[in-house]
Amino acid sequence: xxxxxxxxxxxCSGIVLAVLSVTVSAFDVLPEVAPAPVDNPVTxxxxxxxxxxxxxxxxxxxxxxxxxxxxxxMANGTDNRPVSVGVFDKRGGRSAPTVWNxxxxxxxxxxxxxxxxxxxxxxxxxxxxxxxxxxxxAVVARLQQIPGYVTQFEAVFxxxxxxxxxxxxxxxxxFERTLITPDSAVDRHLKGDKSALSTAAKRGMKLVxxxxxxxxxxxxxxAGPANLPVGQGFYQKFPTYPSEYDKQYGLKADPGRYEVxxxxxxxxxxxxxxxxxxxxxxxxxxxxxVPTLDEAVRVMARAQLNTVLKDAExxxxxxxxxxxxxxxxxxxxxxxxxTPNSTLLKK
Amino acid sequence: xxxxxxxxxxxCSGIVLAVLSVTVSAFDVLPEVAPAPVDNPVTxxxxxxxxxxxxxxxxxxxxxxxxxxxxxxMANGTDNRPVSVGVFDKRGGRSAPTVWNxxxxxxxxxxxxxxxxxxxxxxxxxxxxxxxxxxxxAVVARLQQIPGYVTQFEAVFxxxxxxxxxxxxxxxxxFERTLITPDSAVDRHLKGDKSALSTAAKRGMKLVxxxxxxxxxxxxxxAGPANLPVGQGFYQKFPTYPSEYDKQYGLKADPGRYEVxxxxxxxxxxxxxxxxxxxxxxxxxxxxxVPTLDEAVRVMARAQLNTVLKDAExxxxxxxxxxxxxxxxxxxxxxxxxTPNSTLLKK
Numbered sequence: 001x002x003x004x005x006x007x008x009x010x011x012c013s014g015i016v017l018a019v020l021s022v023t024v025s026a027f028d029v030l031p032e033v034a035p036a037p038v039d040n041p042v043t044x045x046x047x048x049x050x051x052x053x054x055x056x057x058x059x060x061x062x063x064x065x066x067x068x069x070x071x072x073x074m075a076n077g078t079d080n081r082p083v084s085v086g087v088f089d090k091r092g093g094r095s096a097p098t099v100w101n102x103x104x105x106x107x108x109x110x111x112x113x114x115x116x117x118x119x120x121x122x123x124x125x126x127x128x129x130x131x132x133x134x135x136x137x138a139v140v141a142r143l144q145q146i147p148g149y150v151t152q153f154e155a156v157f158x159x160x161x162x163x164x165x166x167x168x169x170x171x172x173x174x175f176e177r178t179l180i181t182p183d184s185a186v187d188r189h190l191k192g193d194k195s196a197l198s199t200a201a202k203r204g205m206k207l208v209x210x211x212x213x214x215x216x217x218x219x220x221x222x223a224g225p226a227n228l229p230v231g232q233g234f235y236q237k238f239p240t241y242p243s244e245y246d247k248q249y250g251l252k253a254d255p256g257r258y259e260v261x262x263x264x265x266x267x268x269x270x271x272x273x274x275x276x277x278x279x280x281x282x283x284x285x286x287x288x289x290v291p292t293l294d295e296a297v298r299v300m301a302r303a304q305l306n307t308v309l310k311d312a313e314x315x316x317x318x319x320x321x322x323x324x325x326x327x328x329x330x331x332x333x334x335x336x337x338x339t340p341n342s343t344l345l346k347k
Numbered sequence: 348x349x350x351x352x353x354x355x356x357x358x359c360s361g362i363v364l365a366v367l368s369v370t371v372s373a374f375d376v377l378p379e380v381a382p383a384p385v386d387n388p389v390t391x392x393x394x395x396x397x398x399x400x401x402x403x404x405x406x407x408x409x410x411x412x413x414x415x416x417x418x419x420x421m422a423n424g425t426d427n428r429p430v431s432v433g434v435f436d437k438r439g440g441r442s443a444p445t446v447w448n449x450x451x452x453x454x455x456x457x458x459x460x461x462x463x464x465x466x467x468x469x470x471x472x473x474x475x476x477x478x479x480x481x482x483x484x485a486v487v488a489r490l491q492q493i494p495g496y497v498t499q500f501e502a503v504f505x506x507x508x509x510x511x512x513x514x515x516x517x518x519x520x521x522f523e524r525t526l527i528t529p530d531s532a533v534d535r536h537l538k539g540d541k542s543a544l545s546t547a548a549k550r551g552m553k554l555v556x557x558x559x560x561x562x563x564x565x566x567x568x569x570a571g572p573a574n575l576p577v578g579q580g581f582y583q584k585f586p587t588y589p590s591e592y593d594k595q596y597g598l599k600a601d602p603g604r605y606e607v608x609x610x611x612x613x614x615x616x617x618x619x620x621x622x623x624x625x626x627x628x629x630x631x632x633x634x635x636x637v638p639t640l641d642e643a644v645r646v647m648a649r650a651q652l653n654t655v656l657k658d659a660e661x662x663x664x665x666x667x668x669x670x671x672x673x674x675x676x677x678x679x680x681x682x683x684x685x686t687p688n689s690t691l692l693k694k
Binding site for chain 1: 402429630669675681691
């Protein structure tokens with residue numbers, strides 16, 4: 001733990017340090033099942049309903065954007081662009097994080113303003129630059145016009161008043177809890193398959209430990225501990241050390257979690273993002289300003305560890321990070337419920 | 348055939364009449380396999396590649412629109428709105444037809460300007476108001492930046508120069524040939540299951556025969572004969588009889604096939620659309636101006652058969668048309684090939 005703490009102490013909150021003391025493994029295997037809140041257990045019918053909602057463009061004001069538009073489950077759970085495109089060609093302010101393995105993050109959104117997947121799912125549907133629905137009531141009113149949703153909400157949540165915005169979020173979160181990418185080369189390596197990683201990737205693995213990357217990128221999702229009490233996030237200041245990259249990539253333009261709390265201590269604090277599938281989820285950082293993984297590695301070493309990496313070190317770390325690309329399970333497409341004989345979107 | 352010809356003679360072309368003489372069954376069962384051109388046989392790998400391309404938003408200029416955005420395979424193969432929304436929130440001029448069972452249409456597009464699914468697939472990618480790519484070369488150049496596509500095109504079509512725009516269209520068309528919805532209640536009825544249709548639907552079935560709807564809505568897709576020589580379409584003038592609906596729904600604003608041929612005889616001629624899944628594909632007609640199926644039935648009776656239907660007749664015909672909703676097969680989501688460690692969409 002010595003190496004870990006060397007880099008964690010200056011920037012982490014008390015909560016995080018307390019938890020770190022019980023997180024003794026630097027590299028964890030991804031669990032096969034994601035934890036779910038007591039009041040929102042996972043059931044097959046709820047997963048199916050959530051999948052339909054996740055892919056349904058009718059959850060956006062003009063019927064053009066679904067959750068999947070920016071968090072593409074068919075790809076790597078994101079849209080691989082700096083910031084996403086919402087309804088009416090509007091742009092978001094931060095890069096879309098991947099939905100794959102999001103169930104293992106301590107908190108949701110780059111600034112951690114959502115304590116759970118349920119909380120997170122409530123946001124984009126109503127965000128002006130994302131799906132743009134005017135209100136929770138408008139979402140419910142629209143879904144009530146789709147008979148297949150009405151019957152499914154009743155079956156899944158029980159009762160005639162079960163088509164609520166809260167339950168929309170619960171269903172979507174439940175589907176998201178199934179989005180897990182096991183069996184990456186790193187996972188297989190940790191399970192004992194010593195041929196899973198290349199020699200370069202093994203060198204990279206040692207390097208991220210030695211350099212201290214795993215001070216934050218630890219736990220099953222390589223995004224910090226996943227077993228924090230609900231609502232408590234694993235944050236890190238970024239950039240910690242000033243460098244030429246701050247200007248080049250505009251790294252300090254966004255105050256991060258400060259926008260949520262208004263506390264000076266939260267300026268440029270961010271929830272630590274996952275390293276799983278990181279090789280597939282370019283571009284990088286909260287503003288998506290860095291287009292390649294090798295450059296992202298250089299920026300992180302300089303900005304967080306005050307280290308300038310040699311090209312060979314970058315190459316080895318990238319080889320290791322490629323080893324965190326998991327297996328994406330086959331998923332059957334949802335059938336989106338119909339509006340028989342009638343038209344929901346009038347223009 | 349007497350009833351048929353009564354309504355067909357005034358408006359159909361010589362080609363159509365010649366074929367009608369061999370199309371003796373008014374109601375056909377949907378085949379389980381769609382015909383494919385000799386030079387583009389269906390293979391599993393080509394279906395898989397086509398499925399990826401069909402769902403890939405990167406085929407649009409700003410990475411926001413895929414074929415599936417307007418022809419939703421997860422729903423009824425269309426977007427259930429009057430006209431579709433393309434890149435930069437642009438609107439199309441005609442309503443998106445369903446992609447389900449499109450393989451059984453004589454020609455593609457409302458005006459029949461594409462002789463095959465392959466020809467059709469070439470259009471929307473380059474259309475300014477749809478996917479907006481500037482040129483065939485730009486599409487190929489973009490796909491060449493995605494390693495998983497390069498290897499698949501080589502494997503499917505053979506050779507290093509196989510990533511071509513023609514082959515993009517061939518792959519998409521091949522996937523579309525698998526989009527078949529068998530076992531509708533009407534199909535089961537025709538196969539001998541006399542309990543498949545309700546009494547009302549059976550009355551409706553007799554009515555569409557008696558009224559003459561099946562003069563055009565015949566064949567396996569209820570869209571005219573499917574066995575025409577390549578490039579020869581099954582067209583109909585719409586509206587044939589003037590009525591108050593012309594103004595109410597703007598039915599004559601668009602000259603239809605005349606825009607393709609410039610021949611006066613093609614003014615307001617349209618490829619006959621399928622009745623399969625018609626209950627699920629509102630709104631109706633080339634301009635999507637009629638939002639409900641019962642109103643569409645009234646308009647068709649008045650505009651094509653010079654008949655004003657009673658409410659009970661409309662209800663029976665709608666019951667029959669609901670019986671043409673088929674079984675949508677389960678489809679596994681494609682995995683869209685990645686751009687590892689790098690960013691394709693720069694903004």
